[in-house]
Amino acid sequence: EVPVRPGGTYLLAVWGRCRDLRDGDLRLHLHIHRADGTLSADSPMRGTGTGIQDTTDWTLLSGTFTMPADAARISLHLTTEGQGTLWHDGALAVEVVPAVPATWEARPLPQDAPLxxxxxxxxxxxxxxxxxxxxxxxxxxxxxxxxxxxxxxxxxxxxxxxxxxxxxxxxxxxxxxxxxxxxxxxxxxxxxxxxxxxxxxxxxxxxxxxxxxxxxxxxxxxxxxxxxxxxxxxxxxxxxxxxxxxxxxxxxxxxxxxxxxxxxxxxxxxxxxxxxxxxxxxxxxxSLPPTTRFKAIYDVRLGPGSADWPGGLDAWYRPLASLMARYRLCPDVVRPMPRFRLEDGRVTADFTAFDEAARWYFDEMQFPHSYTPWDLYLFGWGHPPKTAWGEPPYPGDYPYEGADRARLRPEFQRMYQQALRLFWDHVKAKGWADRFVLYISDEPFFREEHIIKQMQALCEMIHEVDPAIPVYCSTWHHVPDWDRSLDVWGIGHYGVVPVDEMAAIRASGKRIWFTTDGQMCLDTPYCAVERLLPYYCFRYGAEAYEFWGVAWTTYDPYRYGWHAYISQSDKPGNRYWVRYPNGDGFLIYPGKPIGLDEPIPTVRLAQAREGVEDYEYLVMLREAIARGKAAGQDVAEGEAALRAAEELVSIPNAGGRYSTKILPDPDAVPRARRAVAEALE
The missing domain is CATH 2.60.40.10 (Immunoglobulins)
Known part of the structure; x- marks a missing residue:
């Protein structure tokens, strides 16, 4: 334990390395205690961020922390939930004067100098x-x-x-x-x-x-x-x-x-x-193919700053989706969605507006993917499932304390399955079923036993309608208890699931996407993760990546490049305030604050398009190599170019918010792409 003073800022650091660390990473945490030994009332447990895993050489884990008003002592903890061999050395806790770069001084140009x-x-x-x-x-x-x-x-x-x-x-x-x-x-x-x-x-x-x-x-x-x-x-x-x-x-x-x-x-x-x-x-x-094969999925939603989008999502969905199509990105869902109603104790659906929208979405815009309607999404984090057309999922009152999460109420199942069957039968009849994935849950608390059972019961309910319905969940981790439940795994691209485990998931017949919330912030010196995500997908066999928002703002983003604190609840009875990463959730700006009636792209959006186009290069070269081998041709140049492109990315990595770590040399990307193009020619 280390004595600290309220309001002081402290640098905490330790060197760590690991060998064969699986199912978790090694991180440095601190606990902040009051003078009486109890935990501080203000975020008492904090961490230095991304840790290390698998086999990683000596790495500095460090961060600076400002002490709350009731702080008296801190304790440092090296923590992991994994298994493997760990080493640590040189732990440090010291008070510092916090400083950040202000402005860089460049030699001034003379007033009469050429532009x-x-x-x-x-x-x-x-x-x-x-x-x-x-x-x-x-x-x-x-x-x-x-x-x-x-x-x-x-x-x-x-x-x-x-x-x-x-x-x-x-x-x-x-x-x-x-x-x-x-x-x-x-x-x-x-x-x-x-x-x-x-x-x-x-x-x-x-x-x-x-x-x-x-x-x-x-x-x-x-x-x-x-x-x-x-x-x-x-x-x-x-x-x-x-x-x-x-x-x-x-x-x-x-x-x-x-x-x-x-x-x-x-x-x-x-x-x-x-x-x-x-x-x-x-x-x-x-030439690149006429339609984009890769799925870079961005949810189209508006946040608390939606006053800058007059008319709301109904007015802006098509302009936003049209801009995304130009940038080769895919929205989350067809809108307007079907209109489900409860009539005489049964769920009915009106597909009139949905069908017109789906034809525009798939045929005109050529989008490769859609989630099923958000009415069929079931729960997030540590919450119980939402009600299904008036029917609660478990006996008793919300939050269903003591309920067996493995046993859904028959009335709940009947209502949900009626709606799902109506939708699934309709899109199968239209020939669209292979474009849809059912998003069941975002970041479920997979370490809690009742959530494990809840997910299993819900997936079983869905697959009773049709075992072919692909169920997707952004778990970030691989959860073996759900191997028989989920069809599409949304995992982190920076190493929370080891590479060999990802390969085993795919070998079992399951699909992998990368879930990327919080990765595409605007304050990174390079647009690295936006450009490289398709490379990660290509190298490690993920068929898509998904991001939670493309136009979700809380302030006027031209005046404030950061978010407001929003109220959030991750489980019943637990509510707190959170500020998301700067630029997280918006890669498109509203035009209204600058007097324009159109959505405004960003440098991040443009590099996301570049990454999708690069993916087509890689797929085309892989296909050309296969044809060349079949014809007995020398494909060494193509194989070398493809290997160099794949080696631009690796897992584990520091994550998208550390652009200079995951892409130390930005010029390596155009060099690799040029070599791929020359090999294709």
């Missing part, structure tokens, strides 16, 4: 205090039916308004590609680096984060929204980013295309450009 412009890998975020040096003209690669962004960092010694133009790329035999899209990157403030921040104080307490961050970000202005405008108001001595996005139609003539991006100073009276950036596009001799 400085430099191409930057779009995986890398451009910050206002970055210097801009000279560089070679950009060369971009893309296939037919593919988008490819060019990011330019722009800096001036004086304030100016710039107008950006980009001529259509011209290539072999006079071929011309479509005019590129131009976006100016917007910057949003972040007050405190990302993590999940819990607060158990009453509603009227002021709530601010006071525990350690869980990302590689810092406070300041962060690039995120892609504003659909071709004018940039550039402050003096600041660097801002411009995106120019090219598209090559399917079947575009292969070869080199050229053009120029020009930046003209508005109001200068001169027709000469303040800067010109000549570019080259190499269009490859193949």
């Amino acid at each position: 400085a412009v430099r191409p930057v890998n779009p995986l890398i975020k451009v910050f206002p205090d970055e210097p801009v040096g000279p560089s070679a003209p950009p060369v971009l690669d893309l296939a037919g039916n593919e988008y490819e962004p060019l990011q330019l960092a722009v800096r001036s010694g004086r304030a100016c308004r710039l107008r950006i133009t980009a001529e259509p790329p011209r290539g072999p035999g006079g071929a011309v590609l479509p005019p590129p899209e131009i976006h100016v990157v917007g910057y949003v403030p972040v007050d405190y680096p990302t993590n999940y921040y819990r607060d158990d104080n009453p509603e009227w307490y002021r709530k601010i984060p006071h525990t350690s961050p869980g990302c590689d970000g810092f406070p300041g202005m962060w690039p995120d929204p892609l504003l659909p405008r071709a004018e940039l108001d550039l402050p003096a001595q600041e660097t801002h980013a411009v995106w120019v996005t090219f598209f090559a139609p399917s079947g575009a003539a292969p070869g080199e295309y050229r053009g120029t991006v020009r930046l003209l100073e508005a109001g200068s009276g001169s027709s000469e450009a303040a800067a010109e950036v000549p570019y080259t596009l190499r269009v490859r001799g193949f």
Whole structure:
């Protein structure tokens, strides 16, 4: 135990390593005690974040923690729920003065210096205090039916308004590609680096984060929204980013295309450009498939900040889904959903609006997936199932204390199964059944015996309707007690399930998705996880990844790049406040705060599209290798390129909030993709 003072900030750290640590990871935790030995009333048990597992060499587990008002002593704990061999060394607890980076100082440009412009890998975020040096003209690669962004960092010694133009790329035999899209990157403030921040104080307490961050970000202005405008108001001595996005139609003539991006100073009276950036596009001799095979699933929901989405989800669902289709992402569910009603003691369904929506969703938008209607979702975390058309799941009153969770009320089962059977029979008749997955539960408390039994009983009820109905659950972990219950496992991509265990799940005939809540925050220096998730899926056999929100805001996101504390309950009788990671749940901004009647994409959304397109490259190369082998051809180059692309990712890893750890070299991604393209050609 270590004495501490209230309000003091302490660095806690230990070196750890492990060998064959399975079914859990090694983490550093602290318990905060009052003077009388009891636990603090303010988040008394805290941890340093992601731990280590499997076989991992010496790794520093550390974090800083500010002590609550009733703190007197802390105790440090190395904890694991797994089995294996562990080592630790050099434990440290010391009071520190907390500090974070404020601003970086770049050499100022003279006021009369030429406008400085430099191409930057779009995986890398451009910050206002970055210097801009000279560089070679950009060369971009893309296939037919593919988008490819060019990011330019722009800096001036004086304030100016710039107008950006980009001529259509011209290539072999006079071929011309479509005019590129131009976006100016917007910057949003972040007050405190990302993590999940819990607060158990009453509603009227002021709530601010006071525990350690869980990302590689810092406070300041962060690039995120892609504003659909071709004018940039550039402050003096600041660097801002411009995106120019090219598209090559399917079947575009292969070869080199050229053009120029020009930046003209508005109001200068001169027709000469303040800067010109000549570019080259190499269009490859193949095209991506006409429909996206990969499933990158983002829930379309609006949060407490929905006033910025006038008309609510009914008004914005199709504009949001249409934008997602352009970015090769998939919504969670067909809307409007069927209208279920209880009539004369039976569940009925009206599919009129749903059928029209499903035809638009599957045929016009070409989305590859939908969950079954959210009416059929059953429970989350440690809660009992919701009622089914007025029928409670267990005898007695909510929360059904003492009820046998393995025995559902027959009346509950009958109502739920009536609704499910109506829906399932309908989509089978329409030929859509293979597109649907039933999402049963989010993050269930799988270590609690009553939740284990509850899940088993609910899955049995579903499979009584049709054993072919695929049941999905975002468990994060593998739960052997549910091997006979779940069909699609939603597990973490950073190593909570060992690689060999994932392979065993797939070998048993089950499917794997990666569940990714909390991973895509806006305050990471690189758009790493957004780009790499399809690589993780390809390498480790996951057929999809899913993320809980694409437009869920709590504040005006242009003014506040963080979330409000929201009230949340994870089990009956337990309610608390939580602030989600910065940018978590929204990769699309509302247009209203900036005077536009359209949803606004982000650099993160654009890199998610790039990742989905990269996945098509990998699948096409794998298929080409198989054909080549069957024909007796030498496929060594293709195998080497595919192996290098797969080795961009590994499990276990630090998780999506640590972009600089999971992607130490952002330039490795375009290099690997270029090698895959050359092997395909």
